[in-house]
Amino acid sequence: MHVWLKSLGVHFRAGTTVTDIATSEVKGETLATELTLSDHTGVHQAKLTRDDLVFFTNGSLTQNSDMGDKDTVAKFDRQTTDRGCFTVWESLAACDPKFGRPETFLSHSEQSNWVSFFPTITADPTFFDYIEKKTGDRAGTGGAITIVDSSWKISFVLYSKYFPDQPADVNVLWALVNAAIWSVTSLRSRCASAQARRCSQNCSTTAGSRTRLKASSRIVPCRRA
Amino acid sequence: MMPYITSQFMPRKISDRPKVVPEGCVNLAFIGQFVELPGDVIFTVETSVRTAMMAVWGLTGLKKPMIPIYEPVYDLRVIVASIKETLGIDEFTPENLHAISLSSPPLPTLIAFLNELPKPVA
Numbered sequence: 001m002h003v004w005l006k007s008l009g010v011h012f013r014a015g016t017t018v019t020d021i022a023t024s025e026v027k028g029e030t031l032a033t034e035l036t037l038s039d040h041t042g043v044h045q046a047k048l049t050r051d052d053l054v055f056f057t058n059g060s061l062t063q064n065s066d067m068g069d070k071d072t073v074a075k076f077d078r079q080t081t082d083r084g085c086f087t088v089w090e091s092l093a094a095c096d097p098k099f100g101r102p103e104t105f106l107s108h109s110e111q112s113n114w115v116s117f118f119p120t121i122t123a124d125p126t127f128f129d130y131i132e133k134k135t136g137d138r139a140g141t142g143g144a145i146t147i148v149d150s151s152w153k154i155s156f157v158l159y160s161k162y163f164p165d166q167p168a169d170v171n172v173l174w175a176l177v178n179a180a181i182w183s184v185t186s187l188r189s190r191c192a193s194a195q196a197r198r199c200s201q202n203c204s205t206t207a208g209s210r211t212r213l214k215a216s217s218r219i220v221p222c223r224r225a
Numbered sequence: 226m227m228p229y230i231t232s233q234f235m236p237r238k239i240s241d242r243p244k245v246v247p248e249g250c251v252n253l254a255f256i257g258q259f260v261e262l263p264g265d266v267i268f269t270v271e272t273s274v275r276t277a278m279m280a281v282w283g284l285t286g287l288k289k290p291m292i293p294i295y296e297p298v299y300d301l302r303v304i305v306a307s308i309k310e311t312l313g314i315d316e317f318t319p320e321n322l323h324a325i326s327l328s329s330p331p332l333p334t335l336i337a338f339l340n341e342l343p344k345p346v347a
Contacts, residue, residue, distance in 0.1 A: 023253065032253040053252050053284045055277070058243065059259035061268075065227045074226035086229070089259070097240065098248055104241040105259065109228040112235065116227065136313070 015039050017084075020091055021054060030096070058089035059105070074115060080106070114176040119156075121171045128171045131158055139171070152177035233258045233267045245276050246283040254280035264294045271295075302345040316340050 006012070020036035032054045035046040048054065063084050068074030081087070086106055093099040105112075121127060128139055135142050140160030147154050156175035166172070242261040246254045256276040258267045265272055275294075282289060297303040314321055317336045 021253070025249075028249060029251050030247065030249040030253065031251060048252065050252055053254070055254050055256055055280050055284075057257040058255050059229075059233070059257055061230050061233065061258065062227050063229050068226065076226050077228055083229075093243075096247075098243060099255075100243040100259070100261075101238075101241045102259075104237050105232040105235050106229065108232070108235055112230065112232040113226065113228045114230045116230075 018088060019043070021056065021088060023092065023095060030098075056088070056092075057085055058092075058100075059086055059102070060084060068115075068117075076109075076113065078109060113178055115178060116174070116176045118172060118174055121173075123169045125169075125171065128158060128173075139173075150177075245279040252284060254284050256280050264296065297345070300345060302342050305339050305342050306345055 002012070016037050016039045018035050019038050021032055022034040022036075024031055024033050031050060032048050032052070034048055035054070037044045037046055063086055064077040064079075064082075066075040066077055083090075083106070086102060089099070089102045090106075093102050131145070132138055135145070137143075138160065139158035142158065144155045144157050154175060154177045156173050158171070158173045162172050239261060242259055243255045244261050245256065257273055260272075260276045262272060262276060262279075265275060275292075279291065281287065282291070309315065309317075312321055317339045319332060319336065322332065322336060
């Protein structure tokens with residue numbers, strides 16, 4: 001599609017951020033009149049006419065995300081001054097109530113956040129076997145499971161083979177913590193702490209979540225029922 | 226760490242999200258997951274596509290019929306399949322419908338009707 005549009009004379013401008021959209025009321029019509037653009041050469045203004053159409057994605061679920069790894073805790077970015085397209089939306093909404101109220105969605109990041117991570121368990125099927133037996137769902141077919149009595153409200157989904165070259169003795173799952181809205185199945189169980197420790201040590205997660213997983217998780221069911 | 230990953234689910238008023246083409250706008254449209262779209266569901270690719278179609282057609286004056294929003298809530302086959310999935314059952318029985326007290330139609334008739342419903346079209 002990119003090639004086709006270019007052949008029609010469409011000009012794509014990469015490396016450019018729209019930081020503001022100016023509007024004005026003209027004879028009962030609302031016109032977008034100017035874009036403020038920012039790129040490596042600085043800040044520019046682009047005047048708009050009535051025939052220049054602006055399609056504005058006024059929010060991104062992954063705005064201000066931060067990545068962690070096994071040795072680095074992902075940061076929780078709480079600043080509110082630069083939130084990309086959300087900031088542009090806030091600026092527009094301040095001009096006219098018909099552009100909505102972004103604060104409704106943006107003022108609750110303590111509730112609306114997830115730490116999303118992807119544990120890998122190698123050469124130990126205990127956890128997957130247990131959950132499959134407990135839920136009656138084969139890995140990859142069941143819904144998300146929320147551990148309702150975990151302090152992080154941890155939820156996870158077992159995947160079946162996820163990568164084409166995934167070895168048979170490697171299991172992967174997707175997990176998320178904090179936000180308390182995914183509650184499909186609840187499990188309340190305990191298991192031997194040594195087993196739990198071993199299982200969570202096998203989980204490749206961020207350092208912070210690994211520590212907290214060990215400290216706070218009461219599930220990690222590792223013993224066959 | 227994603228601070229706003231479920232922000233689109235926060236309780237809202239209708240006026241908290243702009244329409245795809247707000248009143249009076251002639252060259253500005255809103256697309257994505259933070260747009261008021263009656264009857265549709267957010268956190269979906271479908272919403273992104275639909276708002277973009279509505280935006281382009283709205284601002285350019287294209288008079289094409291919009292694809293109707295899928296409304297499974299009005300499809301008895303879907304509702305019955307969902308209840309079965311939720312309860313983990315293959316068939317309705319008087320036991321799993323025990324809370325329903327009907328004089329007409331009699332419960333066995335209702336259960337037979339529900340169990341005979343075809344699977345929803347995917």
